[in-house]
Amino acid sequence: MPSNQTPTTPAGTYLSGRRTRILSLLGLSAALIVVIALATSIGSVHIPFSTTFGILLDRLPFVDIAQTWQSVIATIVLDIRLPRVVLAGLVGASLATAGATYQGLFRNPLADPYLIGVAQGASLGAVIGFLLPVAWNIAGFGLIPLLAFAGALLATATVYMLARVGKTLPVTTLILAGVALSALLGSIVSYLIISSGDKMHSIIFWLMGSFSLSQWSEIQVVLPYVAVGTAVIIILARLLNVMQLDEEQAQQLGVNVERQKIILLAAATLITAASVSFVGTIGFVGIIIPHAVRLIWGADHRFLLPLSVLTGAIFMILTDLVARTILSPTEIPIGVITAICGAPFFLYLLRRRKKAIF
Amino acid sequence: MIELEMQKVTLGYDHHPVLEDITLRVSPGEMVGLIGPNGSGKSTIIKALSRVISPESGRILVDRQDITRIPRRELACMVGVVPQLPLLPSTFTAFEIVLMGRNPHLGLFQSEGKRDWAIAWQAMEKTGTDELANRRVNELSGGEIQCLLIARVLVQETQAILLDEPTANLDIGRQGEILDLIKKLCTQSNLAVLAAVHDLNVAAQYCDRLLLINERRVHAEGTPREVITDRNIKEVYGAENCVYTHPVNGLPTVLLGAHMNKTNGT
Structure with a gap:
């Protein structure tokens, strides 16, 4: 808020801030729908925006639109493009939410979803999956996603146990244990990559992330984790606000800090692990989107988290759109595009607003 | 109405005792002061309570x-607790920090409503922090933050209040205002108030009873007149003959410097 405005009451100004953010939530939800339709209509086969919108609307319950399109077009839209767009949205939402949660939990602006071992754990799991000469499928997970998921959870659990002191979980110890274990796992991954021979290309491509093999079945696996994890985090948003004070004050204001820390960590880790297992360790989104949201709409987690969900989803869908169209038919790894598109925008925000951002 | 009590309590960090065998009681309507040298464990008692x-x-x-x-x-x-000058998250406004005092009154699925906003606004008026409401807390001075934390504890609407050096950063005018406010609440609403205070004169003027903590134990306990005596001050702080009687209210007053020549000479 600019300080030259003279508000009638603080509640008044506070309320008008709330109203702006509620309107932004609605606006972003509408934008997300438009972006989904837009991204679905663009691709190697040209399908008009209106047709795509019609096909998507037709699939909604209680909506019936006269079919003016060939069924092959509907198949391209619904079974090839839409799952890719939806998965990108889910992953973007997860990484942004998890990033905001970690930054809040650790009260550290450098925190991202990969801080305590998720990325390196998932990478190691995935690389082992690439190197194993077998293939199978358990609970909807293929071999590589399964091992990546297991690796991510194992790594985080190890960090968690290493960082525990008595009955408490000091945040600094957790970060240090995470950084150290990530370095260890990272070097193992590097060694495995250089000795992986002809699989090197596909491994590196996986690590940088891609939505090219997205299917509805993957969404069915990822969605429950993301939905439940995100819901839990958003419910705890007010407590996360109070936890922005130090832990002592949060306890004195009635927050069971140790318990909330574990629940929030578990939820954020689970949604991150589920997301990266299928699409690779996409960087940048998890650290930058929450900061961008904070710069624009403020630090109240009750808005920061849902706004990050929407912004993360929109950002990831758009970057994936760029990744698959700009050098079509060649695809660029999404991790490359997230930073190329996102960094300048973020730096612009940073320059424009010179107040403390964290 | 709430009573706070410690019965033969030993407190410490990592089995290293800071305080031993502490027994104290704070009754409703009573303002009790914790005094003692730096590191004597005043804040530890507040953390335990x-x-x-x-x-x-x-x-x-x-x-x-x-x-x-x-x-x-x-x-x-x-x-409710007023901590000793903590770091506050810089991106929150003063109003948002005060509003956090409502947290214990809200269920998991609840959010603050009109009533909570009104309570926060009133507390800010009472503590003279209403002008700061929409400022970010990183722009505030130590004294302003201290008043803000007093507002937050009022918003918490507790029957007992613990204060850790509540006026350490306040100028003499604000110090009087804030202490008068706390004292008034204490007597009018029958709050149990326990304050760690390093300023012995403030402690003597505002507290009904004092606990002098030294070397892990309660060194003396009683009314300010009983506790702030030449003998106790010398035993605990090593300062000699510095207790005088306040010319107006008759309470003990500590004045340093009157014997400076003597201490310098030894």
């Missing part, structure tokens, strides 16, 4: 219930 740390032995009772049996949220509705 708000269950930030647990005693190694002994019992702590809040409203006659064992503190370990009271869920944290419920405890925060009974006991």
Whole structure:
């Protein structure tokens, strides 16, 4: 808020801030729908925006639109493009939410979803999956996603146990244990990559992330984790606000800090692990989107988290759109595009607003 | 109305005792001061009474219930704390920080409503922080933050208040205002107030009773007149003959410097 405005009451100004953010939530939800339709209509086969919108609307319950399109077009839209767009949205939402949660939990602006071992754990799991000469499928997970998921959870659990002191979980110890274990796992991954021979290309491509093999079945696996994890985090948003004070004050204001820390960590880790297992360790989104949201709409987690969900989803869908169209038919790894598109925008925000951002 | 009690409590960090065998009681309507040298454990007592740390032995009772049996949220509705100048998250406004005092009164799925906003606004008027409401807390001075934390504890609407050096950063005018406010609340609403105070004159003027803590134990306990004596001050602080009688209210007053020549000479 600019300080030259003279508000009638603080509640008044506070309320008008709330109203702006509620309107932004609605606006972003509408934008997300438009972006989904837009991204679905663009691709190697040209399908008009209106047709795509019609096909998507037709699939909604209680909506019936006269079919003016060939069924092959509907198949391209619904079974090839839409799952890719939806998965990108889910992953973007997860990484942004998890990033905001970690930054809040650790009260550290450098925190991202990969801080305590998720990325390196998932990478190691995935690389082992690439190197194993077998293939199978358990609970909807293929071999590589399964091992990546297991690796991510194992790594985080190890960090968690290493960082525990008595009955408490000091945040600094957790970060240090995470950084150290990530370095260890990272070097193992590097060694495995250089000795992986002809699989090197596909491994590196996986690590940088891609939505090219997205299917509805993957969404069915990822969605429950993301939905439940995100819901839990958003419910705890007010407590996360109070936890922005130090832990002592949060306890004195009635927050069971140790318990909330574990629940929030578990939820954020689970949604991150589920997301990266299928699409690779996409960087940048998890650290930058929450900061961008904070710069624009403020630090109240009750808005920061849902706004990050929407912004993360929109950002990831758009970057994936760029990744698959700009050098079509060649695809660029999404991790490359997230930073190329996102960094300048973020730096612009940073320059424009010179107040403390964290 | 809530009573705070410690029964033969030993407190420490990593089994290294900071305080031993502490027994104290704060009754409703009573303002008790904790005094003692730096590092004597005044803040530790406040942490224990708000269950930030647990005693190694002994019992702590809040409203006659064992503190370990009271869920944290419920405890925060009974006991409010004004911490000693903490770091506050810079991106929040003063109003948002004060509003956090409503947290223990809200269920998991609740959010603050009109009533909570009104309570926060009133508390800010009372503490003279209303002008700061929409400022970010990183722009505020130490004294302003201290007043803000007093506002937050009022918003918490607890029957017992623990204060850790509540006026250490306030100028003499604000110090009087804030202490008068706390004293008034204490007597009018029958609050149990325990304040760690390093300024002995402030302690003597505002507290009904004082506990002088030294070398892990309660060195002396009683009214300011009973506790702030030449003998106690010399034993605990090593300062000689510095207790005088306030010319107006007759309470003990500590004046340093009158014997400076003597101390310099030795």
